[in-house]
Amino acid sequence: MRTVYRHGTFYDLLEALAQPGCAICTLVARTRWRYLDSLAYENVNDPGVRARIRAALGFCNRHAWYFVETVREVFGAAIIYRDILHTVQRAVARGAGSRAIEPAGPCPACEAERQAAEDALTVLTEAFDDPDLHRAFERSDGLCGPHLLQVAATGRTDERRRLVAASLEHQQGNGMTPPQARWRAVGAPGLFPTDEQALTSGESDRVAAPSVELADPFTCPVCTAVRSDLDRIASWESLDNQIGGLCNVHAWMPPGQDCLKLYTRQITTMAQRARELAEAGGKAWLPRAVRELRQRHSRADDMSFPLSCIACRRQAAIERSLCTLIVRPLCLPHLRRAVRQNGPEAMAAVRSSWRDLDHLLGEYLRKEDYRFRGEPRGIEQKSPRWIVALISGAPGIR
Template sequence: MAMTPVVSRHTLFYDLLDSFKQRGCPICRLGRVTVARYLDALAYENVNDPGVRDKLRSARGFCNYHAYQFLDDVRDLLAVGIVYRDVVHASALAVSEGSGRSLFWPILPSQRNGSSVSGSDDGPPSPLAPTGHCPACEALRESVSDRLHVFLQHLQESDFRLAYEASDGLCYPHFLKALAEVGDSSQLSALVASEMTLLEDSGRRYGQLDPLQLLALSFGQPGTIPHQTGHVGGVRRALRAAADAEPADWTHTDPDRCPICEATRPGLTHTLEEFALGAVSDEDPAAELASVCNRHAWQLAESHGDDLAPWLPSLEGHRRTELEAVASDLLTYDGLHGGFQLPSRSPRAQRVGRQIARRLEGRGTCPLCRAQSRLEIDALWRYLTSSQPAARAGPSGVAGNGGTKAKLTVATLCLPHLIQADCLPLTAEQRIALVERQRLGWGNLISELLDYIRKQDYRFRDEPRGHEQTSPRRAVEQMAGQKGVR
């Protein structure tokens, strides 16, 4: 008689059991703990580790969400200053290296006489583009993968499965991730059956969870689903709209802030409002909401949570209907065992699991990501093709032993929007002007970061403090974009 192999129980197993007793998705909870520990260790132990610093340079720092988590939650501005001086310096070098080929791409033949071409996604990658992933996102991915592996290994054990089905369950994104990682047919059947049980018992969850907890089960907790940056289609349409728009006035641009982030934020607020009102009035609001990414779901909750809260239960019902339809299409219902099964144990399970995940996930790009991309392309085109404010003396002077040195300040694009400018058909003159502005702005920022770091030494504590005291936060904003925009 064949014996069922016993899977060893270790720390991750007990971490999952403990998380089942708490509100929300256990994978989200444990992933957030992992990232918080990683950022704490970076600030207090690893900030001078050469390997860690090299990864951060390659990734151009952290993604937007984790950059501000590092800044606002860890609250070690010296560590932020040390890390981001490196990152800004690496980006400034990339600007200089790329300027020999017009910053991003070689000038196309049709652009040499100043004419423009349609925006395109083709061409070699920008020398500014990260060559690595956000290290905090990597720590999160590893945490999720390890814990899902243990989760799937033990889900067929009765005590573990009962504890799981008495919990709030996995959030929908992590359920899809689990589907894509099943190892065999028994894992796939147990996972689908448990999800069906949780969805059928959704009334219990509606009564116990507040709207934000329901939102977390539908989209994952904030920052737990890595966000894909960069422009998301619509380049040509945005360029056509920008060509017909009224010229913008950039004379009052704050030299310490990315003008594109500043210009995009009001439009994004309006877009979120329109989407929230449109989703509520739509015939199928659940289907409309289901296509939104983690980042924009939480932005909607922050600004229009009261409008969306009544529709969150219907979103879960919508996903249950979709799961039943896809499972009945790809699996066989086994009345004896009370669940969907593969016809037999076979290596097809991995392929079928990924197929189910793709079918459930397959709604295309988040509509709010597409709308935001068009807003950014529009602002970039109007900014880079208009007369921009000249460099001027400003508060970026550095107070030091020799007194205050007046410096020319100039508004610079944040790194994500500078990379996004790759798709724009700029003339050689416009590209050269952009390079010079970035060199000047980032050169000033590097000087201020160095001065900030030096003044944290007790030997210089009596020196006057100046604008350099805000340089760590400005460096984060320059490398990651404004909070919540990129």
């Protein structure tokens, strides 16, 4: 019997399988915490780490806010994001135009999560015959839909087939409660992004553009409008178009609480897709390098979203209509859309806001210095959250 797999990840997996929910989600969530927590305490000034964060133009939306709200590293966020702001400003000054706001690499926290999921899924497939692991898997809650699809597309055909069959058994039997259906359909909270395809595709539903409220000089009005429109919806099921589903981000918002019909549709579609993938001979198996290349360059074949997210589609419609009004500073995700829709002139409106915010951040960081601790605090205390929102978008918009 092969025993090479009996290393750290194997025991972590055994332990995760004993906990409620998807074991891969449990391990990925742990990696997310460790990665961002250690960044807060040790690596904020590590040049290699900083270079990767700079290339990515900060963390993606969900990791940026996890860092600020859950790791509670406001000071570290101010340092990292001011550095990114300077990078963008320098690129604009050099004449890079709209390329200045295009990330040149993936979010490093997403990379850490992707690696953790891949390691855990590799051990799960390779060690599935191990009696301890097999028993632990049978007693577990099984895998969430997105991880089921990942496992169905990796590993050797026989391994894939058996693991997919065993996972699908967990879904049968007694009817699911809405909370069970939610994690089965979309994975644990915060572990997958919004439906990028639904947010960027050309076609979208028709939605009357909400009025734009101006909160303060640094908050993106499109983010505010999207949030206030979606906050008015009591349940995503009221948007149901009979063919869509929900992304992880929207599913875990309050209107996603009782959407049993949507989750059931999503789980059924994913089960069907997983069976097809597992049966697809050797074709679904791709060497890791090819898969990574695909992941980086195209989300079109991302299998986490077999059904288009209905909330993302609504958001896309609002973004399309509002990204033409450029009267106030837009966050980078919305600025990129505005540039795509209206050309590079869209960037002109943000440059003075960037300068003002840079000044406030300088004040915030100065007052964190023990020599100036006695000075009264003012509006600069809000600048770390403003800059994170301006670079990575308001919480939950991506």
